[in-house]
Amino acid sequence: MGKGELTKQTVLATATEIAGRLGLAGLTIGSLASQVEMSKSGLFGHFRSKEALQMEVLAYARESFIETVIHPALAAPRGERRVRTMVDRWLECSLEREPGCLFVSADTEFDDQPGPVRDQLVRDHRDLMESIAQMFRTGISEGEFRPDADPEQFAHDLYGVMLGFFHAHRLMNDPAAASRSHRAVDALLDNARI
Template structure:
């Protein structure tokens, strides 16, 4: 039973890794159990046993993307000192993550937010939740910059959250469109200028 369980866990992770790549290129709506089965040379019934429906597959794909993003971006960024170094580390890690094409179509969440921004349902609700959590995280790190004296008292936190998110999404979009990495460099330069940082 242990061997069967391990194989099941492996199959699920391999399936979700492929699902994330598909979603960043063709959208979450581009995911089907049949397509994954064919591409991974697995039985459709086997994949169905893991997810049960297209919607459950979409939700599991989002969770998997969160896990990968946490490992590549969030955990390393939080090793940086509190305040501006940590906020810059988070932004830099985000840009490096997209630049490296850890997911085939760049930033997973930029892609799915654009795909589901005018929809309703469980997947939309999860995407909105992630967007709010991300903005709250940026807001907390900006507030820490103020507490550490790295940003002035009275800084408009919500405005700065908007600007950082917009710059990151624009860099991801423009780089994918033009196949050029210079957009990431421009975004990081803009963020450093906005935060009054050098280097």
């Protein structure tokens, strides 16, 4: 990785942290420039517009999520252990990282704002839901889950648990948010087992 790309990755890490606190809409090239001690023109050379910066931040956050949550899950044995690994990593990362989940806050910001950022968020969420459903399908093919179980419904329900976790953890500051979420996932898996 060259110096320019290394600088860009460092800037994106800071931008992702800022967007997690202030939202994607609150992230500007000017505020980011002062945070990373670069000129606005230097940052503009990397991103060209606020929207391009937002898209790059989403890509950075997506890759980070894939690396820290999805890849470890895919390395686990197929079936329930794979699903549990995904949930465990997702909760661990969410508890370790402050200020929270960039995607959850961006969803609220952009759910009714048409354009490229919203379109990318929709693609990211569809990809995530398909990844969860596919992990569940492998559990069906391994004989761990009922053959008539609905992978898309499982993905929907699991994502609902995670949204509940973010709300309880971030807004409500509930110290039991993770344990309650684990119990909710246990119930989903109990319902899906043969």
